[in-house]
Amino acid sequence: MMAPKLIEAKPRSGRIGIVHLGLGAFHRAHQAVYLERYRQRSGDGEWGVCSANLRSSVGLVDGLRAAGQRYHVAEYADSDSVTLREIGVIEETLFSGRDGADEGMDSWGRDREALLARMASADTRVVTLTVTEKGYFLNPASGELRVDDPMIIGDIASPQQPRTAPGLLVEALARRHEAGIAPFTVLSCDNMPDNGKRTRQAVVQLAEHRDATLASWIASEVAFPCSMVDRIVPAMTDADFERLAALGVTDPNAVVCEAFTQWVVEDNFPQGRPGWEAEGVEMVADVAPFEIMKLRMLNGSHSLLAYLGALAGIETVYDGINHVELRALLRRYMLEEAAPTLEMPEGIDLDAYADSLLARFANDSLRHRLQQIAMDGSQKLPQRWLSGALERSAAGQTSPCVALGVAAWIRYTAGQDLQGNSYLVDDPLAKRFAELHQMHGSDPRALVAAYLAMDDVVPNALAQDDAFAQAVLVAYQTLTQGGLREALAGL
Ligand code: NAI
Ligand code: CS2
Numbered sequence: 468m469m470a471p472k473l474i475e476a477k478p479r480s481g482r483i484g485i486v487h488l489g490l491g492a493f494h495r496a497h498q499a500v501y502l503e504r505y506r507q508r509s510g511d512g513e514w515g516v517c518s519a520n521l522r523s524s525v526g527l528v529d530g531l532r533a534a535g536q537r538y539h540v541a542e543y544a545d546s547d548s549v550t551l552r553e554i555g556v557i558e559e560t561l562f563s564g565r566d567g568a569d570e571g572m573d574s575w576g577r578d579r580e581a582l583l584a585r586m587a588s589a590d591t592r593v594v595t596l597t598v599t600e601k602g603y604f605l606n607p608a609s610g611e612l613r614v615d616d617p618m619i620i621g622d623i624a625s626p627q628q629p630r631t632a633p634g635l636l637v638e639a640l641a642r643r644h645e646a647g648i649a650p651f652t653v654l655s656c657d658n659m660p661d662n663g664k665r666t667r668q669a670v671v672q673l674a675e676h677r678d679a680t681l682a683s684w685i686a687s688e689v690a691f692p693c694s695m696v697d698r699i700v701p702a703m704t705d706a707d708f709e710r711l712a713a714l715g716v717t718d719p720n721a722v723v724c725e726a727f728t729q730w731v732v733e734d735n736f737p738q739g740r741p742g743w744e745a746e747g748v749e750m751v752a753d754v755a756p757f758e759i760m761k762l763r764m765l766n767g768s769h770s771l772l773a774y775l776g777a778l779a780g781i782e783t784v785y786d787g788i789n790h791v792e793l794r795a796l797l798r799r800y801m802l803e804e805a806a807p808t809l810e811m812p813e814g815i816d817l818d819a820y821a822d823s824l825l826a827r828f829a830n831d832s833l834r835h836r837l838q839q840i841a842m843d844g845s846q847k848l849p850q851r852w853l854s855g856a857l858e859r860s861a862a863g864q865t866s867p868c869v870a871l872g873v874a875a876w877i878r879y880t881a882g883q884d885l886q887g888n889s890y891l892v893d894d895p896l897a898k899r900f901a902e903l904h905q906m907h908g909s910d911p912r913a914l915v916a917a918y919l920a921m922d923d924v925v926p927n928a929l930a931q932d933d934a935f936a937q938a939v940l941v942a943y944q945t946l947t948q949g950g951l952r953e954a955l956a957g958l
Pocket of ligand 1: 520600602603
């Protein structure tokens with residue numbers, strides 16, 4: 468392919484109006500791209516970003532500092548069509564801390580102070596987050612703050628040296644409250660249902676442990692708009708870096724993503740915001756229908772492919788979507804089990820949406836590993852599959868695709884695929900999963916019952932639906948004894 472022309476970044480403005488928590492691949496390829504495009508078009512330099520990592524990826528923070536906070540994004544429509552951008556809207560990068568006891572004012576502590584100072588500054592009007600679902604420390608099923616988590620216990624004990632995202636938000640808001648500075652708006656950009664409301668719940672509940680006046684000020688004064696974010700941004704592989712080098716881009720901080728991008732945001736920013744609707748951001752009064760549509764249709768399909776595919780030794784979404792029966796399963800799941808649970812505003816065609824998702828999954832230029840999507844299932848499945856299956860169960864309907872998905876997830880969390888190859892189960896509940904497999908591994912009925920009884924993941928009413936539980940058990944047995952094709956044929 469001929470190297471496309473690089474769209475260069477605008478010179479730095481030196482002004483920071485947004486603090487971002489969770490400097491990962493997605494932030495670099497989504498929010499930062501919208502902001503760079505906005506800055507280029509409008510010339511408005513108010514909205515530079517200070518972007519921070521809280522507990523992992525210190526290398527990226529150092530890498531961006533070494534590169535003068537500039538990096539590249541390659542947006543692929545397919546392997547023949549790519550847009551190359553240089554991004555310069557991130558003005559500053561910070562790494563706020565590490566796990567374990569606070570060891571005083573070392574370089575890690577200094578970054579945390581710098582981050583808190585940024586968040587407490589009157590110039591900061593919005594704080595955005597992509598800290599993954601587990602970074603909110605909420606019980607995935609109920610949305611309540613997990614006050615028994617050691618990190619949250621730490622933030623309750625030492626609120627001025629916070630280590631979690633909710634802890635940083637509470638401390639920064641406390642400093643603003645104390646100084647008489649209006650609060651920033653908190654915008655979660657993670658794949659959670661009601662992500663604004665959930666973030667509010669985490670922050671207000673944590674603040675209640677500190678000071679009731681502060682908690683009620685946050686509850687009444689801070690805006691937590693919800694948002695639906697969408698762009699497939701896989702973790703980078705060596706092959707991606709090589710592909711970019713062939714286009715003339717040698718950049719260890721670069722990211723590759725699909726050309727498609729979407730951002731639907733509830734328009735509630737009392738301290739102002741960038742005029743990003745000019746870049747295609749949909750500013751709406753109620754994000755919920757879009758959020759649920761995306762979580763159940765796109766992310767639900769992703770997870771179905773991830774667990775079934777990984778068990779069969781399939782490596783990427785692209786490989787999975789070229790498996791005829793798996794592709795048919797995703798279509799059936801979307802149209803028969805997800806779409807009927809959605810109430811969309813007029814004009815949204817869910818059949819067309821399903822087709823567009825299958826086309827996006829078939830993008831031949833992305834190597835989106837199923838193991839990446841399979842990560843953190845305990846935090847993802849309630850909103851992707853289980854809430855929809857619960858609604859169907861209450862209406863007396865069955866959810867065979869979800870039941871097969873749950874069976875695959877249970878089997879996946881044993882840490883070995885159907886051919887006996889081992890992999891790491893990356894999930895906050897991984898230890899519990901290992902114990903359940905050790906205890907009940909030879910008794911599928913007991914194993915399935917124990918998984919369905921995890922009420923922090925599976926809603927009680929769904930676990931108690933005998934037809935659903937039986938469908939999971941039968942799918943588990945067929946999958947483990949007959950393999951993927953038999954399990955798919957048995958649907
Ligand atoms: P990544 O692995 O590149 O980065 C993860 C980020 O989360 C890092 O900044 C890491 O430091 C932070 N993090 C992880 N655990 C944390 C914790 N317990 N507390 C605080 N920070 C924590 O992942 P990526 O691609 O940036 O995705 C992050 C999130 O963005 C996803 O979980 C999802 O909610 C959302 N997202 C991602 C999309 C994608 O295609 N990559 C698309 C749509 C949303
Ligand atoms: C994926 C998502 O990693 C996962 O669990 O399902 O991150 C997905 O790529 C994005 O939500 C697409 O917007």
